[in-house]
Amino acid sequence: MTPTLAAIRSGIARGGIELKQTFTTPQDLWNLIFPNAILLTVMIFMRGATVPGTTFSLGSRTVPSVMGMGILFTGLVSLMMGLAIEREDGTLLRAKAVPNGMLGYLVGKITLVAGMSVVGLAIGLIPGLILFDGLATGGLSSWVTLAWVLVLGLLATMPLGAIFGSLFSNPRNVGIIMLPVMGLIASSGIFYPITNFPHWLQWVAQSFPVYWMGLGMRSALLPDALASVEIGHSWRHLETVGVLGAWAVVGLVVAPIVLRRMARRESGSSVAARREKAMQRAT
């Protein structure tokens, strides 16, 4: 086994350990469950409303859309936050001091985020299936679609998370990213179909990954008849693969460059300087 392969295996083990830690730390569990609980409550209130032009419950439509949004949150936001925080506290520097440690660290983060995404989907899906009618999870094709949308969604969002996480040296500034992300979600048809939105806004939404992750999840879990209310009256799987794939390719090309540049600058004194700054803020 080459050292690189060994490091990848260590990284997967690292992700596993951190995943286990997430599930045994009350604070982390709360962070995982609380947003889902709020979303579920919102969707319960939407149960009475229907998707425009149909008799289908708007609440049921929102369940898969929110699962698509969840991929964005774990893939982009949690990776970005994780990287920014662990750069500040010196976790990354420790990885750098170990042979092949950076590779192991990165594989660990990817494993952790992928694991959290799967758990996040389950946390959204299981109560969704119990509380909402009309979700079509009978066929194998539903699960296959769910799986590839998840994988492609993570490939499209994780490199972005890595890039933004590397660019911010102060984890408290990461919040700047959250505003546009929220705006994007609002205009991406997660909570309401965007077919009635202005055309230009529809185009904006369709050029980012969130819309497609929501659409992909809807295509997996909603009856086919519901495709009629989407843009183009279709689930547009080909376009979904195209847009998410393009984001993934761009991200996977740019992320290693940004990560390498960021990692090169890490040293004991840069961590010490950030520690000093953080201490000053605390007092």
Added chain:
Amino acid sequence: MTVVDESAETRHSDDADVDDATVLDVRGLRMRYGSTDVLGGIDFRARRGEVLALLGPNGAGKTTTIEILEGFRMRSAGEVRVLGVDPARGNEAWRARLGIVLQSWRDHGKWRVRELLAHLGRYYARYSTKDVQRPWDVDELIATVGLTPHASKKVSQLSGGQRRRLDVAVGIVGRPDLLFLDEPTAGFDPEARREFHDLVHRLADDETTILLTTHDLDEAEKLANRILILAGGTIIANGSPDELARRTSADAEIKWSQDGQRFVHSTPDATGFVRELLQQHDVTDLEVRRASLEDAYMALVHGVESGRADAVRQFEVVTR
């Protein structure tokens, strides 16, 4: 699986006294930020098993020097070889032979002590050699740094001193050939400090070369075979603790009582003076005090900081 390919490592061969036992070889190392020279051309070497202490006031360039040697920082100029390799081009096999003790803060807070050390040790397993079994056995390592009662604690639950022990354990988990310690005992209580000193001696006995920075002169004197004093970006002294103390201040101070009176005398020839004194007078309470390392250090650094370059040159010690 390849370990370190000795033949692939570039070595200088222009100098007869650079051989296999030379672990650190630094020549004309310069570091410049903008228009300020942080390091103005420093030279030193270390042989296998040697413990070097880098002393100097804040801002003297100690951390910069260490970070260049660790491969974490690019240098502006100069020749540097660490374990025979230019640290700017060190590969992972080279990295596996280095140990770096970092000042931890709150990283890996959720990890348990044993879990973290076992995990980090995994990365070194590929780099064992016939002489060095890597990594260090986890339980043995935990016992060595005195963390056995805390092995299953979360890192965030450790006290400051315990965290520093963990930092040391992380630094040596790969059984390094060369260990970097940047102010290792900052925040240690006296007992922890004593135990840490014992650990350093044990590592040095195992042929681990150690480069440490410290503010604590007493510590440098106890641990180091050789002390380098860095001030104003240059090495102003390089020698054993004894040599430094002797060369900077040749005079010894002699105090004694005679006929109920207290006398003080300074002389370079303490032995001769005392012999004469004892022969001729009825002396009591005799006390001879050599200049301490601290006196030497203060004199040197003060000389540099007040810009008296000549004074420094006078003190310059060249030992190899």
